[in-house]
Amino acid sequence: xxxxxxxxxxxxxxxxxxxxxxxxxxxxxxxxxxxxxxxxxxxxxxxxxxxxxxxxxxxxxxxxxxxxxxxxxxxxxxxxxxxxxxxxxxxxxxxxxxxxxxxxxxxxxxxxxxxxxxxxxxxxxxxxxxxxxxxxxxxxxxxxxxxxxxxxxxxxxxxxxxxxxxxxxxxxxxxxxxxxxxxxxxxxxxxxxxxxxxxxxxxxxxxxxxxxxxxxxxxxxxxxxxxxxxxxxxxxxxxxxxxxxxxxxxxxxxxxxxxxxxxxxxxxxxxxxxxxxxxxxxxxxxxxxxxxxxxxxxxxxxxxxxxxxxxxxx
Amino acid sequence: xxxxxxxxxxxxxxxxxxxxxxxxxxxxxxxxxxxxxxxxxxxxxxxxxxxxxxxxxxxxxxxxxxxxxxxxxxxxxxxxxxxxxxxxxxxxxxxxxxxxxxxxxxxxxxxxxxxxxxxxxxxxxxxxxxxxxxxxxxxxxxxxxxxxxxxxxxxxxxxxxxxxxxxxxxxxxxxxxxxxxxxxxxxxxxxxxxxxxxxxxxxxxxxxxxxxxxxxxxxxxxxxxxxxxxxxxxxxxxxxxxxxxxxxxxxxxxxxxxxxxxxxxxxxxxxxxxxxxxxxxxxxxxxxxxxxxxxxxxxxxxxxxxxxxxxxxxxxxxxxxxxxxxxxxxxxxxxxxxxxxxxxxxxxxxxxxxxxxxxxxxxxxxxxxxxxxxxxxxxxxxxxxxxxxxxxxxxxxxxxxxxxxxxxxxxxxxxxxxxxxxxxxxxxxxxxxxxxxxxxxxxxxxxxxxxxxxxxxxxxxxxxxxxxxxxxxxxxxxxxxxxxxxxxxxxxxxxxxxxxxxxxxxxxxxxxxxxxxxxxxxxxxxxxxxxxxxxxxx
Numbered sequence: 004x005x006x007x008x009x010x011x012x013x014x015x016x017x018x019x020x021x022x023x024x025x026x027x028x029x030x031x032x033x034x035x036x037x038x039x040x041x042x043x044x045x046x047x048x049x050x051x052x053x054x055x056x057x058x059x060x061x062x063x064x065x066x067x068x069x070x071x072x073x074x075x076x077x078x079x080x081x082x083x084x085x086x087x088x089x090x091x092x093x094x095x096x097x098x099x100x101x102x103x104x105x106x107x108x109x110x111x112x113x114x115x116x117x118x119x120x121x122x123x124x125x126x127x128x129x130x131x132x133x134x135x136x137x138x139x140x141x142x143x144x145x146x147x148x149x150x151x152x153x154x155x156x157x158x159x160x161x162x163x164x165x166x167x168x169x170x171x172x173x174x175x176x177x178x179x180x181x182x183x184x185x186x187x188x189x190x191x192x193x194x195x196x197x198x199x200x201x202x203x204x205x206x207x208x209x210x211x212x213x214x215x216x217x218x219x220x221x222x223x224x225x226x227x228x229x230x231x232x233x234x235x236x237x238x239x240x241x242x243x244x245x246x247x248x249x250x251x252x253x254x255x256x257x258x259x260x261x262x263x264x265x266x267x268x269x270x271x272x273x274x275x276x277x278x279x280x281x282x283x284x285x286x287x288x289x290x291x292x293x294x295x296x297x298x299x300x301x302x303x304x305x306x307x308x309x310x311x312x313x314x315x316x317x
Numbered sequence: 318x319x320x321x322x323x324x325x326x327x328x329x330x331x332x333x334x335x336x337x338x339x340x341x342x343x344x345x346x347x348x349x350x351x352x353x354x355x356x357x358x359x360x361x362x363x364x365x366x367x368x369x370x371x372x373x374x375x376x377x378x379x380x381x382x383x384x385x386x387x388x389x390x391x392x393x394x395x396x397x398x399x400x401x402x403x404x405x406x407x408x409x410x411x412x413x414x415x416x417x418x419x420x421x422x423x424x425x426x427x428x429x430x431x432x433x434x435x436x437x438x439x440x441x442x443x444x445x446x447x448x449x450x451x452x453x454x455x456x457x458x459x460x461x462x463x464x465x466x467x468x469x470x471x472x473x474x475x476x477x478x479x480x481x482x483x484x485x486x487x488x489x490x491x492x493x494x495x496x497x498x499x500x501x502x503x504x505x506x507x508x509x510x511x512x513x514x515x516x517x518x519x520x521x522x523x524x525x526x527x528x529x530x531x532x533x534x535x536x537x538x539x540x541x542x543x544x545x546x547x548x549x550x551x552x553x554x555x556x557x558x559x560x561x562x563x564x565x566x567x568x569x570x571x572x573x574x575x576x577x578x579x580x581x582x583x584x585x586x587x588x589x590x591x592x593x594x595x596x597x598x599x600x601x602x603x604x605x606x607x608x609x610x611x612x613x614x615x616x617x618x619x620x621x622x623x624x625x626x627x628x629x630x631x632x633x634x635x636x637x638x639x640x641x642x643x644x645x646x647x648x649x650x651x652x653x654x655x656x657x658x659x660x661x662x663x664x665x666x667x668x669x670x671x672x673x674x675x676x677x678x679x680x681x682x683x684x685x686x687x688x689x690x691x692x693x694x695x696x697x698x699x700x701x702x703x704x705x706x707x708x709x710x711x712x713x714x715x716x717x718x719x720x721x722x723x724x725x726x727x728x729x730x731x732x733x734x735x736x737x738x739x740x741x742x743x744x745x746x747x748x749x750x751x752x753x754x755x756x757x758x759x760x761x762x763x764x765x766x767x768x769x770x771x772x773x774x775x776x777x778x779x780x781x782x783x784x785x786x787x788x789x790x791x792x793x794x795x796x797x798x799x800x801x802x803x804x805x806x807x808x809x810x811x812x813x814x815x816x817x818x819x820x821x822x823x824x825x826x827x828x829x830x831x832x833x834x835x836x837x838x839x840x841x842x843x844x845x846x847x848x849x850x851x852x853x854x855x
Contacts, residue, residue: 035733042453043733045375046752048764052449088376089369090508099526106337113333116326155557163565170562171553173528179337234326241329260553262527270365270554274376275733301325 008300015292022288023078026281027071033275037061037087040275044088061087061277078285084278088271093278097264097286103173104263107256108248110183111190112241118187119194120234126195127202127233128225138195145192150251154185154258171260182259186251190244197240201233235302242298246291358547359834359853361570362559366552367530370513370521372493373444373506380489380844381573382550385532386427386515387493390418390437391486393755393842397652399483403432403494403516404471413478413796414461420469424539426496427520434471436497438463441473443506444491450507451491455763455793456482478794480759480801484652487755489844518543518849527552544836544852560585563829570837572828572847574599578705579637585829592830595639596839598648598823600753602640602706604698605771606817608778610745612694616778617676619816622696623662625669626717632822635709639827643820646813651757653805659813669721680722687722695724698746699738702729707748710821739771747771750824753843762789762808776817785811 038057042049049057058064062073077084083093126138161181162170168177205211206229214224253265260266264283271279368378372387390404401407404418424432441463444451451457459482462474475482486492496514500506513521518540522533532548551568553559560581562568571577577585586593606613606622613619632642644661647654678687678694687694698714700707711727718725730738738744749771751761765772766789776782785808792804812818828837828847833854840847 034737035731036737039737040733041376043736047375047453048752048760048770050449050452051769052452056447056449109333109337113330113337116330116333120326155561158558158561163561166565170565170567171551171558238325257554258558260528260551260555260558262525262552266527266554 007303008296011296011299015296018292019285019288020075022285023075023281024071026284027074030277030280031067035275037063037275037277041087044274074281083282083285086271086279087276088274088279093282096267096279097282100262100264100267103261104249104252104256104265106179107182107186107252107261107263108245110179111185111187111248114183114187115190115194116241119191119198120237122191123195123198123237124202124225124230127199128206128229130203135199138199142192142196145188145190148188149254150185150189151254151258153188154182154255157181157185158258173262182255182261185258186248186255189251190248193244194237194240198233198237201236202229205229205233238301239298242294242301245294246287249290250287356547357545357853358549359545359569359848359851360549360551360567361572362551362553362562362568362576363573364552364554364556364559364576366527367524367550369509371506371510372495372515373440373447373491373510375490378490381846382530382532383493384489384517384842384845385519385548385848386513386517386521387489387495388515388517389487389489389493390420391483393484393487393845395841396650397754397841399487402487407483409483411796413480413794414475416473416475416482417466418471418473420471421539422469424516425537426498426514426516427535427537428496428498428514429537430497430514432494432496432516433468434465435468436494437471438465439497439500439504440494441492443495443500443504446505447507454485454488454491455479455759456485457491478796480793480796484755484759487842489842519548519846522547541849543849545848548848556581566831569834569853570828570830570851572826572830574824574826575704575706576827577829579639582639582827582829583637590832592832592834592837594828594837594839596826596828597650598641598643599826599843600750600757600824601643601646601648601820602710602822602824603646603749603751604819604821605739605747605749605775606819607742607745607747607775608817609742609774610696612678612692612696613745613817614778615676616815617672618678618694619819620662621669621672621676621721622718622723623816623819624665624672625721625723626714627664628662628821629664631710631713631717635706635713636822640706640822640824643823646809646818646820647751647758647761648753648823651754653802654758654809656802657806657809657813659810666721673721673723678722685719685722686724693724694722695726696745697726697728698748699728699730699735699744700748701732701735703732710748740769742771742774749818755842758805758809759793762792762805765812766790772818776812776815779811779815779817781811 038054038061041057042053062070081094085091086093086096089096122134122138122141126135129135158170158181161167168181172178211224211229214228249265252263253269255261256263256266257269268279268283271283363379365379366377367382370383370386371378372383388403390402392400392402394400403421403424405421406419408417409415420432420434420437426432444457445460448458456475456479459475459477459479460473461476464472466472494516495506495510499510499512499514501509501511518535518538519532520535521530523531529552530550534543534546553562556577559571560577563571585591606619608614629642632640645654645657649655673687677689679689680687698711700711702708708729715725715727735747739747751757764770766786767773779785788804788808792801792808795801795804826839828839830837835852835854836850838847838850
């Protein structure tokens with residue numbers, strides 16, 4: 004088990020290096036000059052001297068390879084550079100905004116679990132019932148409505164028309180509800196379907212038949228046995244989606260003026276604030292890698308066959 | 318083993334709830350933010366964070382917020398009148414190189430320190446440490462010396478006469494004055510300021526990055542005290558959310574250029590429950606034709622394109638009355654621009670077709686695009702894809718010009734690409750708009766004369782371009798008012814008459830406010846805040 008974990012952690016290193024390379028390459032493929040973007044953002048017709056000075060300040064006058072090596076060395080020391088726009092360390096800017104994003108992510112995960120488990124469960128055990136149809140409807144909606152539009156709809160109904168929640172801002176739990184719900188919606192759609200399918204599959208298993216012949220009450224079979232096994236794919240889904248949640252937060256944060264780092268990233272893209280873009284992409288990559296690792300470990304804990312299989316293959 | 322999954326799910330829920338509670342506790346303190354609404358406060362939304370309020374730098378500080386806290390020596394009033402502000406008066410030497418400013422003696426910074434010639438010099442010197450960086454503002458790179466004559470007299474010496482100096486002193490940045498306590502140890506403000514200490518009518522009271530900023534009225538302000546006690550600026554990046562927040566009543570005022578969509582503005586206006594205003598023209602939206610391109614090098618083609626579309630209908634249709642049809646390449650409310658003698662072009666399809674025929678671009682039988690020596694008359698127009706007005710105008714022009722046998726290809730690009738391609742002369746047609754008050758007309762003509770900014774190369778086919786450039790070089794140096802006016806009239810008239818710069822519409826600002834907001838007026842300076850005269854009924 005320990006060697007397995009160790010090996011998994013080691014594989015993260017090359018993947019991360021590849022991620023730095025790809026990010027760096029992509030940013031440099033873009034024809035836009037960050038120095039030019041700096042002045043364009045300020046609506047100033049910059050002179051050549053001013054552009055030259057900015058390029059030097061950003062280190063853009065050095066050869067690409069040196070720029071790349073410098074970047075990687077700095078990142079290894081957890082230094083993501085200085086933001087082109089605000090002149091402050093990128094890490095400082097990002098870490099100030101992470102708590103808000105985490106709060107939003109947690110809120111939506113909670114909503115997603117609390118809504119999708121009961122709906123998925125009942126939709127599964129009562130196939131083609133009213134609740135099953137409802138879950139199907141919910142899934143189609145959740146999977147197909149873009150979150151920015153959903154956000155506007157929520158604001159319009161719950162905030163402007165019904166006056167239940169504030170339109171934007173932070174501070175109280177009321178501020179959290181609408182953005183979390185918006186972010187949770189696609190997840191609800193996904194998890195409900197996942198759980199429903201898994202329950203249907205388990206219903207075919209012989210242990211269910213056996214339990215029935217033992218004369219156990221139907222609710223007991225479903226609640227105590229089927230749900231416990233069927234929920235396992237959902238846990239995998241949860242972990243896999245942690246990264247998606249953070250990236251999905253970009254749009255939701257912009258719509259609800261949520262002061263998180265997704266919105267900060269969006270602004271950085273418009274301003275060609277390269278160090279910020281780089282840091283964001285790398286953090287997102289890191290998050291995907293780590294959350295996948297954690298999910299694998301949890302899976303292994305739930306079902307030791309996975310790690311045994313791994314050993315047998317070697 | 319079977320218990321594990323459910324256990325884990327319950328654990329996840331428990332941990333998440335605890336974490337959430339932890340997160341919400343830390344920010345529970347700013348509840349009063351919405352509670353304190355009833356007092357004499359104006360709540361306003363802006364797309365971006367107000368930034369660090371550094372008067373000597375550009376990003377991320379926002380112009381309107383900088384102008385609330387910091388003040389200029391000279392202010393730009395209605396009709397382009399330059400009025401005394403922190404400088405009570407000024408004397409200009411006859412050679413136009415020496416400027417003597419007599420400063421107001423009753424001005425204090427918000428921390429109680431006094432405003433005097435010493436601090437003026439200190440600010441100038443901090444700006445001049447980055448002279449290249451500020452070189453876009455003409456007079457900065459012409460400064461030879463800054464001197465303190467006595468406590469309230471400051472002298473600025475230039476290397477050559479430059480009349481727009483006084484006008485450029487009204488610009489929101491970089492020449493506004495930071496108090497002693499705001500300077501960092503080494504005096505270099507380009508890396509940041511210690512705290513925002515200014516002489517302006519507003520003082521930053523509370524600030525949360527990316528969320529809001531509260532400005533308090535400066536009770537010791539030397540000038541006219543604002544009517545409103547507090548201004549709350551909420552940072553709302555999304556235009557539709559701004560509209561919804563306004564409809565819900567969380568905002569008192571929306572103001573600016575392009576802050577909400579035209580549809581939203583008209584929809585809110587049509588409800589009749591809000592006050593609305595539209596400003597005087599702040600800039601002209603222009604279409605620039607690159608005369609180095611074969612098909613646009615002929616003046617007759619350029620004129621034909623101007624005659625060949627219904628400008629009034631285009632502007633009305635695209636902007637629903639928020640912009641106004643423009644007949645001149647600069648708005649006529651700017652200094653020296655009201656007396657330009659050009660023939661205004663009226664929509665005339667026959668004339669357009671006749672001009673194209675004369676230029677040799679004939680319509681072959683059975684075809685829809687004109688040709689000359691087998692080459693079809695095709696032009697490419699570049700627009701900023703993030704600007705819906707440019708996009709819709711481009712599409713309309715495409716349809717209109719198809720009617721006179723011109724094929725217009727339209728290409729949407731990002732703002733920075735648009736700027737870069739314009740500067741590199743890699744375009745056929747482009748949208749541009751001038752800078753507005755207090756930068757124009759001199760900044761606009763200067764950009765035209767300077768190589769590498771796009772215009773200089775774009776008007777290469779003008780037979781009198783060297784004459785235009787030499788007049789532009791002269792206009793900022795002359796000390797004779799009448800001669801200056803004459804030069805501007807010649808330059809602007811000639812630029813427009815030959816058709817490479819085509820005025821489309823006058824860009825305006827909009828404001829929409831609740832009925833209890835009164836006396837809203839637009840500042841004459843495009844970048845200045847509008848809050849001084851506004852009042853809110855309690």
